[in-house]
Amino acid sequence: MPGPGYYWIGEEEAQEVLDLINSKYLFRYGKEEDPAFKHKVKTLEEEVAKSFKINYTLAVTSGTSALITALSALGIGPGDEVIVPGYTFIASITSVVICGAVPVLAEVDDSLTLDPDDVERKITPHTKAIMAVHMLGNPCNLDRLSEIAKKHNLLLIEDSAQAFGGSYKGKRLGSIGNIGTYSFNFFKTINAGDGGMVVTNDKTLYERAFAYHDQGHFPLRMGVEIGKRSIIGQNYRMNELTAAVLIAQFRKLDKLIQRLHYLKDKFKEQIKDIKGITFRKINDKSGECATLLTVFLPDKKIADRVAKILNTTTVSHSGWHVYNNMEQLMGMKVINPKLNPLTNPYYKGSTKYEKGMLPKTDDLLNRAINISVGVVDAGLGSAFGININSTDEEVDRKVEEFKKALSQVGG
Numbered sequence: 001m002p003g004p005g006y007y008w009i010g011e012e013e014a015q016e017v018l019d020l021i022n023s024k025y026l027f028r029y030g031k032e033e034d035p036a037f038k039h040k041v042k043t044l045e046e047e048v049a050k051s052f053k054i055n056y057t058l059a060v061t062s063g064t065s066a067l068i069t070a071l072s073a074l075g076i077g078p079g080d081e082v083i084v085p086g087y088t089f090i091a092s093i094t095s096v097v098i099c100g101a102v103p104v105l106a107e108v109d110d111s112l113t114l115d116p117d118d119v120e121r122k123i124t125p126h127t128k129a130i131m132a133v134h135m136l137g138n139p140c141n142l143d144r145l146s147e148i149a150k151k152h153n154l155l156l157i158e159d160s161a162q163a164f165g166g167s168y169k170g171k172r173l174g175s176i177g178n179i180g181t182y183s184f185n186f187f188k189t190i191n192a193g194d195g196g197m198v199v200t201n202d203k204t205l206y207e208r209a210f211a212y213h214d215q216g217h218f219p220l221r222m223g224v225e226i227g228k229r230s231i232i233g234q235n236y237r238m239n240e241l242t243a244a245v246l247i248a249q250f251r252k253l254d255k256l257i258q259r260l261h262y263l264k265d266k267f268k269e270q271i272k273d274i275k276g277i278t279f280r281k282i283n284d285k286s287g288e289c290a291t292l293l294t295v296f297l298p299d300k301k302i303a304d305r306v307a308k309i310l311n312t313t314t315v316s317h318s319g320w321h322v323y324n325n326m327e328q329l330m331g332m333k334v335i336n337p338k339l340n341p342l343t344n345p346y347y348k349g350s351t352k353y354e355k356g357m358l359p360k361t362d363d364l365l366n367r368a369i370n371i372s373v374g375v376v377d378a379g380l381g382s383a384f385g386i387n388i389n390s391t392d393e394e395v396d397r398k399v400e401e402f403k404k405a406l407s408q409v410g411g
Ligand SMILES: *Cc1c(COP(=O)(O)O)cnc(C)c1O
Pocket: 062, 063, 064, 065, 088, 089, 091, 092, 133, 159, 161, 162, 183, 184, 185, 194, 195, 196
């Protein structure tokens, strides 16, 4: 089940796609004076840059390729450690491995985002960067993380895949660290099936990211350029079809997030005084995306029973967003053993991956249930809840279901 943007796909998206298909020209580069060239990708990049007040935006194929591009632009590679949270979608971690670097797992706190104290404990002479993941639409404690990065001379990457449209103290998520990334897959705030974006205020990083995402080319090239490729890159270019859908989705973003806030407040207001439950800490109330409402139960046993009655799971059991469930990471199963970053001769550290290595994270996730507000995704543990089109009556009905489940277990 999808994210909120899916529920609002309609006439506007159809119109954008039709406009493009009628022109027959689906490639992101073209001649500006050619009326068939609809420059949808460029338009999307410009609209996001302007609206989010970010200097440079680069559309790519996915949130994963955005992360690989961002890490590569920062020069992260063999021998480097990147601190990542133990609770995140696995791409935050695998992208580091694909770049040849070593992900170092850190605890999350009761915001279910990186615990700054544990980040400080995990810093070694090999640490190069911190990856702040704004998990479930909730901004990380960016004041603390920025301060730590500055103090230890580390780079800060914001994986904002789950928080497109969110902000922290008035600044858009993705624009606060050295570089930020978004995803536009099916489950995110807005979507085109797949898609992603890299953002930065640093011109050099943008030029490096651009070159990496398209075989070494320079930014904003029109038409086909021959020669003068600056570096060896990849092809992570977004196509015009994806951007056409995203332009229409993006123009609905503010309304979409407003609606989610309304629904989440309405749900939370009715359960906030129930004894025995607490809520996830939100690091910026007006800046969060309000895609989910996370509650903590007193212990694992109660949480498991409540989840079962609601036909959902606790976050611990929600699959590959939890480090304990990432069996390919636990065994560092790379496609070619020579690509294992832990045994790379440049690597002098001693990182390990073991189930149960993050006890604070384990305790929190064992007791947590994600109630869907905008992201209805069993893989995220949010099979129970409402969606962006839910009526007030539906909210009330789900609130009653939740209360009933709690009373059944004596909560
Ligand atoms: C979805 C997601 C990604 C990856 O995005 P894709 O578009 O699926 O490649 C990366 N990080 C986080 C935190 C995500 O939730």
